[in-house]
Amino acid sequence: MKELLSDIxxxxxxxxxLPLGPRPIVAGHPDARILIIGHAPGTKVHKTGIPWDDPSGKQLRKWMGVTDEEFYDETKIAQMPMGFCYPGKGKTGDLPPRTECAPLWHKPLLSKMPNLKLTILIGQYSQRHYLGNKMEKNLTETVRNYMNYAPEYFVIPHPSPRNRFWLSKNPWFEEEVVPKLKEYISQQLNN
Structure with missing residues (x-):
């Protein structure tokens, strides 16, 4: 695993x-039980090299009900984005994740983490990649039907502050889905 992470x-x-150059962000360990697959690092994460070290990460940890220490313990929670480097800025936010990363690195990484019990798919890119035609017609409906993918996958929207409008329009997510996510996380961290 160490050699693979070094190669990545x-x-x-x-x-x-890549406008800021390559700086692949990844974290994993053979003992990890939870895997987070998000989009791609933003500029702050690119600078620090720490996964989810930004407001989105703070919100994600809140939704998961975990401390910073638990979140960054690679023996418990692994981090494998769809695109490992900051992809650049688009018209309405960051560009989509680069398409080279997942086909190149995901399978080798997954093969080194045999103890994974729960994979959190954040946003449409990871959901489309891992769920394929099992996805609903859009992200909202996919998240609304999250139990269709459990216990292997848990689908959530991106925790970006830019998603405030989506969250205010879909209060059921924080009322119904987040408590279930916390329950699943707790089961894996405490078993």
């Missing part, structure tokens, strides 16, 4: 397309 962190496959 040295990856420069899409260097020519």
């Amino acid at each position: 962190r040295k990856c420069e496959v899409c260097k020519a397309h």
Whole structure:
């Protein structure tokens, strides 16, 4: 696992397309029981090199009901984004994750984490990749039907502050889905 993580962190496959250069962000361990698959790091995470070290990460930890110490304990929670490097800025936010990363690195990483019991799929990119045609017609309906994917996957929207409108329009998410997410997380961390 150490060698694989080292190889990923040295990856420069899409260097020519990255405005801030390559800085793959990943965390894993063979003992990890929970895997988080999000979009791609933002500029703050690119600078620090720490996964989810931004307002989105703070919200994610709140939804998961975990401390910073639990969240960053690689023996418990692994981090594997769809795109490992900051992809650049688009018209309405960051660009989509680079498409090279998942086909190149996901299977080798997953093969090194045999104890995974729960994979949290954050946002449409990871959900489309891992659920394929099992997804509902859109992210809202996919998240609303989260139990269709459990216990292997738990689907949630991106915890970005930009999603405030979605959250205010869909209060059922924090009322019904977040407590269930916390329950699943607690089961894996305490078993």
